[in-house]
Amino acid sequence: MYVKRNYGFWMTFNWSKWPFIVGTAYGFVICLLSFFSKVDFSIPWSPISIMGIAVAFYLGFKNNSSYDRTWEARKIWGSIVNNSRTFGAAVVSFVQIEDSIAIQKELIYRHIAWLTVLRHQLRLSKPWEHIESRAQVYAPNITEDYNSKLDQELSLYISQEEIQSLENKANKATQLLKIQSQRFQELKDKSAYEDFRHMEFHKLVTTFYEDQGKSERIKNFPFPRQYASTALWMTIVFSFFVPFGLLNGFKDMNGLAYWLSPFLSGLIIWIFFLMEKIGDYSENPFEGSYNDVPITSIAKAIEIDLREMINDENIPKPEEEENGFLM
Incomplete structure (x- = not known):
């Protein structure tokens, strides 16, 4: 962007x-x-001008439709921001048992890991995207290296055992939310909180699945x-x-x-x-190009908010623009 x-x-x-x-x-x-x-x-200009008007109308339709896809993607990630903040507040408020600080950090970090996996997955190349002309001239080249960078980034947030459990999974983001849901059930079984609060956590996981699915719909279904x-x-x-x-x-x-x-x-x-x-x-707001929705910047802003909620250390700084581009 x-x-x-x-x-x-x-x-x-x-x-x-x-x-x-x-x-x-x-x-x-x-x-x-x-x-x-x-x-x-020479050809009279009149028929050419009529043709030009028709082309202009059609290009207007295409641009409006493309903008709708970009704006919808931005609204989806705005929803992820709001739901993530609600999730962080719920974790800090609801989990109040012995060793609660470590548990809160575990849940918050796993959510940041989900954001990390999701943005990596959304920037995997599709055949209809501009694979050979991504943002390399004026903008930084931010296309995510899914195969080599992901595990290194995830190691900052979740255990090696969890990382290994995600190997060979078709959709790692989906599996991380499943692990998070299972962890909530384990805490419920240990009487960390009552049924009502457990259902609130489940509703939040549901909203994350919905936001992920909406993002994947835009990513995996091209402009016709x-x-x-x-x-x-x-x-x-x-x-x-x-x-x-x-x-x-x-x-x-x-x-x-x-x-x-x-x-x-x-x-x-x-x-x-x-x-x-x-x-x-x-058309493709997650392809790693000039007009992308800045999901790396959004994810970093969410991480900062959540880690500040648990008074964490070594909190990263917000993403800065590079040559006018925020990715």
């Missing part, structure tokens, strides 16, 4: 420059052919490819006709005015492809 006031123009242009470069070069080719062959390649693909092909078709339509308006001009047509072609093509690309890079 970009946290400065605006993307810089050159940052935006560098990210999306190829449609302008190719569109301008293509426009020059059309103008040169028309100029030297004396053949009129028929809509994404159609937007791209419609933009390409429209861009193909743009130089011919502009040629109609510039063909009777002399001197440098005639050669403005290729630059205007490139500019129009760039604008439409920029709209298409913004929607394309907003």
Whole structure:
């Protein structure tokens, strides 16, 4: 997520420059052919403008739908924040028995481990994501290394025995919540708290399962490819006709005015492809790209809140932006 006031123009242009470069070069080719062959390649602008309006409406639909996916993902993680704080307060308030401090720390740390596993799992690559062009130019490369980093991070929060019990599990986050639920039952059986408080813990585990499932729904179900693909092909078709339509308006001009047509072609093509690309890079809010929901930062903020509730030591600092990006 970009946290400065605006993307810089050159940052935006560098990210999306190829449609302008190719569109301008293509426009020059059309103008040169028309100029030297004396053949009129021009097409009336009216049908092209109608086509452009249709493409603009379709790109608007795609961008709105992509934004809905991103905003829904942010609301889900906002729910995780609220439910995690409630969970922390419940642990501190409800667990009041012998060795309660150690038990509270165990439960809080296991919840942080669940957050760690979940954000790693959400950043595993999917075939429809931008695997080869993730946030590596301006943003830090934060794609989670699931196979080598996860166990090292989990060792800060849970025992090696628990870590080993998660090996070869298809969904480690799900299994961690199961272990947490079993631990609550063990505490209930030891009369650490009564039925009412046990049910409150169970409700909180249920909300975490729901939030995890909602996140996985967005991660595992792509923006329908028929809509994404159609937007791209419609933009390409429209861009193909743009130089011919502009040629109609510039063909009777002399001197440098005639050669403005290729630059205007490139500019129009760039604008439409920029709209298409913004929607394309907003479809997958957990892919580790420029416009991600900052789940690493959110998870760190939750960890700080929970560890402060139990007066823990060596509490980490909040995540800081890097080159304007918070991940």
